[in-house]
Amino acid sequence: MTRGDGLDFSTLLAASVHDMKNSIGMVVHLIEEVRERVAGQEEDFGQLQFEAARLNNALIQLMTLYKLEQSQYEAPLQETFLDEFIEDVVVMNRPFLAPHGVGIEQVADPQLAWSFDRALVQGVISSVLSNVIRYGDGQVCATARQLRLAADEKDGYLRLTVEDDGPGFPEALVGPLEAHRMGVDFISGSTGFGLYFALQVARLHGEGERRGHIRLSNGGALGGGCFELFLP
Numbered sequence: 516m517t518r519g520d521g522l523d524f525s526t527l528l529a530a531s532v533h534d535m536k537n538s539i540g541m542v543v544h545l546i547e548e549v550r551e552r553v554a555g556q557e558e559d560f561g562q563l564q565f566e567a568a569r570l571n572n573a574l575i576q577l578m579t580l581y582k583l584e585q586s587q588y589e590a591p592l593q594e595t596f597l598d599e600f601i602e603d604v605v606v607m608n609r610p611f612l613a614p615h616g617v618g619i620e621q622v623a624d625p626q627l628a629w630s631f632d633r634a635l636v637q638g639v640i641s642s643v644l645s646n647v648i649r650y651g652d653g654q655v656c657a658t659a660r661q662l663r664l665a666a667d668e669k670d671g672y673l674r675l676t677v678e679d680d681g682p683g684f685p686e687a688l689v690g691p692l693e694a695h696r697m698g699v700d701f702i703s704g705s706t707g708f709g710l711y712f713a714l715q716v717a718r719l720h721g722e723g724e725r726r727g728h729i730r731l732s733n734g735g736a737l738g739g740g741c742f743e744l745f746l747p
Contacts, residue, residue: 532581536574543567561614568611569645572638576712579635583715590632590719597659597673598623604637605657608644612655615648623659629673631720631746636675639713643677643742646709651679654737662745672725672745676735683733683740692729713744722747 546567550560582588601623612619640657647655656678663671692714710729717727725747735741 532574532577536571536578539567539571539574543571561611565611565614565645565648572642572645573708576638576642576708579638580712580715583719590635592630592720593633594628594630595633596625597627597629598625600633600637601657601659604640604644607637608641611645612648616653617647617651618654619644620654620656621658622656624661627659627661627673629661629746631673632716635716635719636744636746639716639744640675640677642709642713647677647679647681651681651739654680656736664745670747672747675744675746677742678735678737679739680737681739684731688731689733690730692731717744717746720746 543564546560546564550564553560579588601621605619605621609619644655644657656676658674658676658678660674660676661671662674688710692710714729717729720727727744727746729745730743732741732743733739
């Protein structure tokens with residue numbers, strides 16, 4: 516079949532991802548139902564639920580990127596109180612992190628509110644938190660603060676930070692994420708997909724010439740990796 520004989524590959528991929536996402540959603544639901552009926556297997560079910568949810572999130576990210584590429588997605592910006600936002604993200608991810616002994620600290624001014632695409636940013640922060648299970652040692656801190664990057668800025672940026680106590684990011688990725696080329700690491704199995712998605716979400720938020728951006732560093736409050744998302 517030639518290109519002119521039917522749908523192009525991106526359209527077929529999008530349709531397949533949609534079907535897979537529905538199936539994974541059913542699997543996540545069934546895991547939760549079985550988990551409630553079976554005692555003494557909390558850790559195993561927790562890991563199974565985590566992997567299913569992680570796969571589901573990856574499919575959602577892939578569908579979102581497809582819609583962005585096809586100009587089919589418009590970010591619904593909504594004013595959000597950051598203490599509630601951080602709390603929601605923590606509550607959503609705690610069932611996956613707790614069985615692995617990961618403790619989460621959260622810091623946000625209850626008076627701080629910002630307008631952004633809540634669903635997409637929540638997906639980015641959740642993806643970063645899920646990596647703590649694989650790379651962190653047991654502690655993570657999620658913070659939200661307002662920050663002025665230049666003296667003449669009126670409102671500055673919202674800075675969402677996730678820090679952990681793991682080994683940190685590879686030196687090749689440290690700094691502004693826009694400055695690095697992301698590719699496949701055959702040793703670690705990393706494709707850079709999660710960071711690519713996060714970068715596209717950041718760029719989706721803009722005000723005039725200012726755009727959202729991401730910075731990675733090592734050290735921070737917990738001595739490990741530090742992920743920073745800046746939204747104007």
